[in-house]
Amino acid sequence: xxxxxxxxxxxxxxxxxxxxxxxxxxxxxxxxxxxxxxxxxxxxxxxxxxxxxxxxxxxxxxxxxxxxxxxxxxxxxxxxxxxxxxxxxxxxxxxxxxxxxxxxxxxxxxxxxxxxxxxxxxxxxxxxxxxxxxxxxxxxxxxxxxxxxxxxxxxxxxxxxxxxxxxxxxxxxxxxxxxxxxxxxxxxxxxxxxxxxxxxxxxxxxxxxxxxxxx
Amino acid sequence: xxxxxxxxxxxxxxxxxxxxxxxxxxxxxxxxxxxxxxxxxxxxxxxxxxxxxxxxxxxxxxxxxxxxxxxxxxxxxxxxxxxxxxxxxxxxxxxxxxxxxxxxxxxxxxxxxxxxxxxxxxxxxxxxxxxxxxxxxxxxxxxxxxxxxxxxxxxxxxxxxxxxxxxxxxxxxxxxxxxxxxxxxxxxxxxxxxxxxxxxxxxxxxxxxxxxxxxxxxxxxxxxxxxxxxxxxxxxxxxxxxxxxxxxxxxxxxxxxxxxxxxxxxxxxxxxxxxxxxxxxxxxxxxxxxxxxxxxxxxxxxxxxxxxxxxxxxxxxxxxxxxxxxxxxxxxxxxxxxxxxxxxxxxxxxxxxxxxxxxxxxxxxxxxxxxxxxxxxxxxxxxxxxxxxxxxxxxxxxxxxxxxxxxxxxxxxxxxxxxxxxxxxxxxxxxxxxxxxxxxxxxxxxxxxxxxxxxxxxxxxxxxxxxxxxxxxxxxxxxxxxxxxxxxxxxxxxxxxxxxxxxxxxxxxxxxxxxxxxxxxxxxxxxxxxxxxxxxxxxxxxxxxxxxxxxxxxxxxxxxxxxxxxxxxxxxxxxxxxxxxxxxxxxxxxxxxxxxxxxxxxxxxxxxxxxxxxxxxxxxxxxxxxxxxxxxxxxxxxxxxxxxxxxxxxxxx
Amino acid sequence: xxxxxxxxxxxxxxxxxxxxxxxxxxxxxxxxxxxxxxxxxxxxxxxxxxxxxxxxxxxxxxxxxxxxxxxxxxxxxxxxxxxxxxxxxxxxxxxxxxxxxxxxxx
Numbered sequence: 001x002x003x004x005x006x007x008x009x010x011x012x013x014x015x016x017x018x019x020x021x022x023x024x025x026x027x028x029x030x031x032x033x034x035x036x037x038x039x040x041x042x043x044x045x046x047x048x049x050x051x052x053x054x055x056x057x058x059x060x061x062x063x064x065x066x067x068x069x070x071x072x073x074x075x076x077x078x079x080x081x082x083x084x085x086x087x088x089x090x091x092x093x094x095x096x097x098x099x100x101x102x103x104x105x106x107x108x109x110x111x112x113x114x115x116x117x118x119x120x121x122x123x124x125x126x127x128x129x130x131x132x133x134x135x136x137x138x139x140x141x142x143x144x145x146x147x148x149x150x151x152x153x154x155x156x157x158x159x160x161x162x163x164x165x166x167x168x169x170x171x172x173x174x175x176x177x178x179x180x181x182x183x184x185x186x187x188x189x190x191x192x193x194x195x196x197x198x199x200x201x202x203x204x205x206x207x208x209x210x211x212x213x214x215x
Numbered sequence: 216x217x218x219x220x221x222x223x224x225x226x227x228x229x230x231x232x233x234x235x236x237x238x239x240x241x242x243x244x245x246x247x248x249x250x251x252x253x254x255x256x257x258x259x260x261x262x263x264x265x266x267x268x269x270x271x272x273x274x275x276x277x278x279x280x281x282x283x284x285x286x287x288x289x290x291x292x293x294x295x296x297x298x299x300x301x302x303x304x305x306x307x308x309x310x311x312x313x314x315x316x317x318x319x320x321x322x323x324x325x326x327x328x329x330x331x332x333x334x335x336x337x338x339x340x341x342x343x344x345x346x347x348x349x350x351x352x353x354x355x356x357x358x359x360x361x362x363x364x365x366x367x368x369x370x371x372x373x374x375x376x377x378x379x380x381x382x383x384x385x386x387x388x389x390x391x392x393x394x395x396x397x398x399x400x401x402x403x404x405x406x407x408x409x410x411x412x413x414x415x416x417x418x419x420x421x422x423x424x425x426x427x428x429x430x431x432x433x434x435x436x437x438x439x440x441x442x443x444x445x446x447x448x449x450x451x452x453x454x455x456x457x458x459x460x461x462x463x464x465x466x467x468x469x470x471x472x473x474x475x476x477x478x479x480x481x482x483x484x485x486x487x488x489x490x491x492x493x494x495x496x497x498x499x500x501x502x503x504x505x506x507x508x509x510x511x512x513x514x515x516x517x518x519x520x521x522x523x524x525x526x527x528x529x530x531x532x533x534x535x536x537x538x539x540x541x542x543x544x545x546x547x548x549x550x551x552x553x554x555x556x557x558x559x560x561x562x563x564x565x566x567x568x569x570x571x572x573x574x575x576x577x578x579x580x581x582x583x584x585x586x587x588x589x590x591x592x593x594x595x596x597x598x599x600x601x602x603x604x605x606x607x608x609x610x611x612x613x614x615x616x617x618x619x620x621x622x623x624x625x626x627x628x629x630x631x632x633x634x635x636x637x638x639x640x641x642x643x644x645x646x647x648x649x650x651x652x653x654x655x656x657x658x659x660x661x662x663x664x665x666x667x668x669x670x671x672x673x674x675x676x677x678x679x680x681x682x683x684x685x686x687x688x689x690x691x692x693x694x695x696x697x698x699x700x701x702x703x704x705x706x707x708x709x710x711x712x713x714x715x716x717x718x719x720x721x722x723x724x725x726x727x728x729x730x731x732x733x734x735x736x737x738x739x740x741x742x743x744x745x746x747x748x749x750x751x752x753x754x755x756x757x758x759x760x761x762x763x764x765x766x767x768x769x770x771x772x773x774x775x776x777x778x779x780x781x782x783x784x785x786x787x788x789x790x791x792x793x794x795x796x797x798x799x800x801x802x803x804x805x806x807x808x809x810x811x812x813x814x815x816x817x818x819x820x821x822x823x824x825x826x827x828x829x830x831x832x833x834x835x836x837x838x839x840x841x842x843x844x845x846x847x848x849x850x851x852x853x854x855x856x857x858x859x860x861x862x863x864x865x866x867x868x
Numbered sequence: 869x870x871x872x873x874x875x876x877x878x879x880x881x882x883x884x885x886x887x888x889x890x891x892x893x894x895x896x897x898x899x900x901x902x903x904x905x906x907x908x909x910x911x912x913x914x915x916x917x918x919x920x921x922x923x924x925x926x927x928x929x930x931x932x933x934x935x936x937x938x939x940x941x942x943x944x945x946x947x948x949x950x951x952x953x954x955x956x957x958x959x960x961x962x963x964x965x966x967x968x969x970x971x972x973x974x
Contacts (some may be wrong), residue, residue, distance in 0.1 A: 002869035009877045017883050017906055023891030026898045032881075036883075040909055046869045047876065049916055052933045059940050064905065064947045068967045071951045072898060075958050083888050100859075100892075104885035126881065127870050131923060132933040140934050160943040166952035169959070184971075845970035851900070852892055 002127070006046050011040035027076050030068045037061045050129040217283075222276065222292040225269045225319060232265025236348035245342055259334045260349050266330055269358065270323035270629035277316045285441040288313055288722055291364075305425065313591035314723040316559060318361040318493060321568050325485045326354045328690040332576055333477040335687035336583060346386065350481070353379035357486050361493055365425040366415045369494070372460065373411065376487045377404045383482060384474040393473035397843070400467040407457015409462055414450030417443055418501065424796065427497060433729055434500035435726035445505040452499065452512055454780050455491025461549060462519045465542045466794045472534040476579030479534060484541050485568035486573050492548045492564055496557045496720075499727030503555065506734065511635070513553020517647040520546030524654035528661070529773065529788040532576045534587050536662050539790070540615065541571055543651060547630055550648055555731045556633035556642060557724040558717030562705040563626040565716070569701050570614035573694035577608040580683040580691065581666060588678070591665040592770045598667040600680040605667050607691040612663045614698040615757050618657035619752040622701035627652060628751045629705060635747060652751065653758045660762035669767050674741045711746045723826040876917035884910035897957070897964040901950045908943045912936040 016039060019032030037060045044053040071077075141149050182188075239261070242254040280288045292309035311319075330350060337346050347717070356379055360372025362473055377400075385397030419425055420432040434444070455461070460468040460483075471483055482488070495512070502508055523543025530536045544567050551560035584601050598605040614623035634645045679740055682688070705717040739747075765772045777784040789795055794810055823831070842849075883906060890903030919932020954964055961968050 003871050006869055006871050006875075007931075010875075013879065014886070016884055017886045019920075020899070020902050020906055021886055021894065026896050029902050030901045033905060036906065039911065040913065043876075043879070043913065046917060047871075047920060048869070049933050052878075052912075052916065052936055055937060055940060059944055060909070064944055067947060067951055068902065071954060075955065075964070077879060077896075077898060100855075100885045100888045104881045105915065131920070131928050132930060136928070137931055137933060139938075140930055145910075145934055146936055148875060152938060155945055157941070159948055163948050166949070167955045183913075213871040843973065845973035847897075847966045847969055848892075848895070851966075855892060857886060 002046055006043060009039045009042045009046070012036075013043065025067075030065065030072055033068070034061055034065045037065065037214055048127075048129060050130045051137060119190050142148045217279075217290050218293060219276070219290045219311075220292050221272055221278070222290060222311055222362070225272045225276075225323075226309070226355055226358050228265040228268040229351045229358065230718045232262050233348045233351035235246065235261045235842065236344050236351060238344070240344035240348060248342070252421040255345075256343075259330065260394055262325060262585065263330045263334075263423070265351055266323055266327045266354060269354070270327055271321075273316065273319040273323050275419050276311050277320060280311070280313060281314055285722070286578060297367075303425075305367050306365065307368050308364045309362040310428070311362065312723060313719050313721075314493070314496060314561070315361050317565065317720070318489075319358065321565055322354060322357050322361065322486050324483060325568055325572050325694075328348075328693055329481045329485075329572070329576070332480075332579070332687050333475075336579055337475060338478055342386065343420045346383075346475070349379055349382050349386070350477075350667035353482060353487075358489070359765040360490055360664050366418070366430075367425055369427070370411070372409065373454075373490060376482070376490060377458070378410070379399060380404070380471070380482050380487055383478040385472045386474055386478070390473075394809055396467075396470040396473040399603045400471050403464050403467040404457050407454045407731060410450045410452075410457070411454025413446045416456060417447035417450065418498075430498065431500050431726055433829050434498075434504055444501065445508055446497040448502050448505040448508040449511065451494060451501070452508060452515075455549075456515065457491075457508055459488045459491030459545050459549070460519075461491070461515050461543050461546065462522060463793065465519060465523070465844075466790060466797060468542055469535055469538040469790070472532070472538050476534065476575060476582060479838055480572045480575035480579070483538070484571040487492070488541065488545055488649070489548075489564050489568070492545075492552065495549075495552050496724065499557050499724055499841055500730055503727035503730040508638070509553050511553075513641065513644050514549075514551050516546045516549030517644040518546070519543065520651040521647050521654075522546075524658065525653040525787050526790045527658045528654060529784060531592055531770070531773075533581065533591050533594075533662065533666060534575075534589060535579060536591075536658060537571070537574055540574075540655070540658070541567075543655060544571065544615075546651070547627060547648065550644060552632060553644070554630070554637050554750045555728070555737075556630065557727055558714065558720050559626070559629040559633055561720060562716045563630055564623040565704065566614070566626040566698070570611045573607060573691060573698050574611040574615065576687070576691055576694065577604050577611060579603065580604040580677060580687055581608075583683055583687070584680045585673075586678060586680075588673070591662065591809075593670045593673050594666045594671075595665070595673070595769065596671040597680060599683045601667075603682060605690065606812070607688070608667070609663060610695040612659040613759075616659045617652060617751060617755040618656075618759065619755070620702070622698055624706075624751065624755065625702040625705050625707065628748060629707060631751060632739060632747050634736075634744070634746060636739045638737065642834070649750075649754065653754050656758035657756045657762035660759045661766045664763045665770060666767035668763075669769055672769060704857075707744060709741055711750070724779060742743050873917045876920070877914055880910045880914040880917065882910075883907075883913065897954050897966060900905045900945060900966065901954070904950075905947060908939055912939050915939070915950060939970045 013036050016032045016036035020029045020036065023029040023032060039054045041056040041061070042059060044050075046055060236258045239254050239258045246253055264712070276290055290311040292311075294308040296304055297307050298305040319514045330347070331351065333346065337343055340346065353376060356372050356375025358372070359375060360369055363369045363372060364632050381401040383396045384400055386392045388394040388397070388470055422430045424430060424433075457464045468483055468488070472479055474482075502512070520543045523539045523541070525537035527536045527543065530539060544563070548560045551557075551563060581594070581597065581601065581604060584597075584604070585594065588594065610621075614621040617624045617627045631645060631648050631833055634641050634648060687785060705714050706712045708714065786792060842853075887905075887907035887910060888904045889907065892902055894900055900910065915932040915936045917932075919929045922929040956970060958964055
């Protein structure tokens with residue numbers, strides 16, 4: 001039963017991944033990604049990593065996806081561009097992508113050659129039990145992985161600051177009399193002009209995948 | 216072995232004198248620009264004083280040797296360690312034995328005379344003090360050469376005299392051709408120096424020492440060392456050829472006449488060119504042990520004597536005649552060395568220094584009196600205008616031509632006698648030497664005749680020839696006396712008088728003589744000796760007479776001969792076409808090679824490579840620059856490709 | 869679940885290659901960031917598969933989950949910063965196309 005569920009969830013994850021890379025609308029891509037995350041969380045659960053499944057749902061599906069959706073909706077990116085296909089991605093991108101797909105096919109065949117039915121690399125007695133109980137993970141986190149743990153906190157701190165700085169909107173001069181400058185070219189600009197687009201008068205988006213090959 | 220450190224004074228005083236004169240020259244340059252007293256006037260005092268001190272110490276040293284027992288006739292100086300090179304240190308120390316004493320006396324005495332003479336000759340020249348600085352430096356270097364105990368010191372002196380020769384030949388470099396003459400002398404000397412160096416390396420390799428006494432001892436102990444010793448001897452002889460102007464390296468000497476006449480007298484007659492002979496006599500066992508090399512030495516000497524004498528016949532420049540004459544007489548000295556007569560070579564060296572120095576100084580007096588005229592065809596009848604110079608030159612020419620009783624007769628005849636005594640192929644050398652003697656007499660009296668006799672071939676009122684001041688004529692007189700009397704040093708055995716010079720030099724020449732004696736003694740019977748003496752005298756008198764009388768009315772005979780045999784005349788005049796052959800065969804290809812290298816290789820290859828590297832870098836950079844096009848997608852592509860490559864590298868390594 | 873761990877790896881490989889494909893091909897920056905997240909998830913899955921391979925009942929290997937946790941953490945940070953950059957870029961260019969950001973050409 002669990003095995004069947006696993007294959008179903010895998011198929012779902014792959015299908016959602018296809019949706020991510022193939023959708024014309026960025027909103028649909030992001031939502032497909034969400035679906036992929038949920039399927040993966042299910043797979044983690046089935047494999048015995050309960051805590052990680054929870055973490056996946058909480059952080060990935062609950063926070064990161066929300067962030068993505070916020071941005072998509074804030075910038076109103078769902079407008080589909082005109083139908084002109086802009087030709088030419090970066091040179092060879094298509095080819096490299098094909099190469100990657102090919103190599104993954106090779107890996108797969110290599111894996112398959114070991115034997116479809118072989119279960120030699122997993123202890124069957126593990127099936128069903130939770131492998132990552134919190135106590136053990138915590139013990140590891142505070143002993144062997146102490147340094148990455150602390151570094152991660154620093155990383156998060158830095159990220160928070162960076163995000164605030166990057167996304168801040170310019171709101172005119174700080175002092176009376178000072179000239180407000182374009183942050184990229186340092187050319188002075190008139191007070192009050194703001195680049196944040198309002199509603200409908202803005203933006204012709206062009207977003208065309210040159211070709212869509214569903215893997 | 217007595218240790219006597221005042222020996223160092225012989226070298227150090229001229230060195231110091233040179234430095235002081237140099238300072239005086241610098242001061243006089245400044246004084247000339249700003250006006251005021253000429254400090255250069257003091258230079259001759261300093262210079263002559265320095266040489267005088269050297270002479271005094273040499274005389275004292277000579278006296279000490281004279282008083283010492285014949286088997287221990289050596290004075291040494293203390294040793295100064297110059298380079299401390301582990302197992303092969305290089306020391307400097309002085310070695311005063313009979314040979315060195317003779318050389319020192321010749322150098323310092325004739326040097327002093329020429330210094331005094333130069334006071335008159337170089338008067339008024341802007342480089343007055345500089346001249347004396349160079350002259351003193353030269354004497355110091357030559358003394359280092361003859362006094363040094365090891366090969367390194369000798370080479371230091373060897374190079375030093377070469378340097379001073381270059382400086383002094385090109386003394387009037389503003390004129391242009393003296394500078395080129397100086398370069399020519401230096402370059403040809405360099406060729407000899409290369410041979411000298413390699414030869415001395417071989418000697419050091421054979422005898423494991425730089426000390427010439429050790430080399431002499433080693434060579435006389437086992438003279439059958441074979442090929443290496445012969446090669447070393449040959450190479451050293453090559454070095455001597457360069458320094459002593461033998462065939463084929465003699466063409467620099469006639470060009471060296473571009474220097475002031477005192478320089479020609481001192482360097483190119485009396486001292487520097489005798490360095491080669493000194494080298495061979497000093498290392499005589501090395502040469503005696505290689506009979507093949509001695510044969511080559513003798514042959515080259517004979518050939519050079521002939522070339523020099525025949526070329527001197529056709530020269531119009533008074534100094535040119537004397538230059539080729541020097542080449543010829545040096546050939547005689549090497550002929551003597553080749554016949555194993557080391558003492559005779561030194562004897563001729565001494566007498567030649569006297570009479571050739573005399574002739575050069577006299578010629579300088581003539582040139583000075585004729586206001587820088589050097590062409591003999593424009594002289595004539597000068598005996599009325601310059602009586603003292605005339606007398607001196609006549610004595611000099613008589614000695615040179617070997618008129619009986621004078622010094623040149625005895626020394627030249629001894630050489631020919633020794634050559635004749637060796638027999639075999641040496642008869643040919645003897646014949647060549649005899650022919651050269653005849654030519655020598657002819658051209659020396661041709662010189663006297665053209666210069667001093669006949670009608671004046673110039674405008675007397677315009678030129679106003681005058682006798683030289685006493686400061687110039689007194690050295691002439693002194694040398695004239697020596698030219699007459701120096702023969703007593705080496706009277707022939709038939710007169711039952713001991714050969715003074717050979718006896719004196721016996722401790723030095725004995726090793727070589729012993730080795731040669733082992734190959735077989737050569738003796739001349741008394742009859743043969745008398746015949747040779749008479750033959751020499753007769754030929755000298757006959758050809759002197761012919762030479763004198765042919766030219767009493769000017770150089771007409773030369774022109775007639777040139778018309779009858781133009782090619783022979785040109786051949787002889789051009790030193791057997793050696794100079795032009797060198798220019799064509801050696802100088803021109805080298806110049807062409809240099810031109811090719813400078814234009815083709817330097818501009819196209821080297822500059823091309825350097826500039827090409829820069830251009831290539833710029834072009835490559837231009838291409839690579841286009842990769843940073845700001846396009847995020849290409850960056851993403853390259854990042855992915857790079858990480859995939861790294862991954863593959865990691866997996867499959 | 870008695871699925872052999874190789875199958876987990878197979879799924880991870882497929883997901884990863886799809887992520888790379890999307891990363892290289894798509895021009896919309898949001899979709900590119902989403903593909904990056906996809907790749908990170910595939911890596912997470914392979915970590916877990918590896919951990920599962922090396923676990924026995926007595927000795928459960930927990931390096932996989934711990935690593936995966938850190939990956940999630942870093943992915944979150946990266947997504948935040950990336951999206952902040954997208955916002956800033958949008959303010960300037962009124963577009964989120966990858967080709968519209970060619971200011972730094974050499």
